[in-house]
Amino acid sequence: MASENVTQLTDANFDQEVLNSSVPVLVDFWAEWCQPCRRLAPTIEKLATDYAHRVKVGKLDTDANHLTASKYAISAIPTVLLFKGGQIAQKFVGLKPEKDFRDAIDATL
Numbered sequence: 006m007a008s009e010n011v012t013q014l015t016d017a018n019f020d021q022e023v024l025n026s027s028v029p030v031l032v033d034f035w036a037e038w039c040q041p042c043r044r045l046a047p048t049i050e051k052l053a054t055d056y057a058h059r060v061k062v063g064k065l066d067t068d069a070n071h072l073t074a075s076k077y078a079i080s081a082i083p084t085v086l087l088f089k090g091g092q093i094a095q096k097f098v099g100l101k102p103e104k105d106f107r108d109a110i111d112a113t114l
Contacts, residue, residue, distance in 0.1 A: 010062060012062065
């Protein structure tokens with residue numbers, strides 16, 4: 006479910022792509038079977054396009070990447086974490102309006 010501006014995140018590449026990133030990273034923790042996750046996907050895609058080259062946007066399939074999902078105590082999906090400098094700057098659980106994500110991203114830039 007990744008596109009041109011959305012990075013496919015995994016347990017193997019998470020540290021490099023997210024924690025070591027020089028720009029803020031918005032991470033969507035999702036699963037294929039999750040309907041709210043599917044409803045959030047177009048918003049994530051739009052943010053990835055609108056903030057291209059300023060913010061990295063990634064998706065992590067929690068079913069395929071248990072280690073990272075466990076590390077960040079992801080107990081409900083969708084959960085979206087905004088990282089800055091390798092640290093969590095903001096956490097969103099459940100479906101949220103696009104404006105909430107934009108406000109958080111703008112505050113980190």
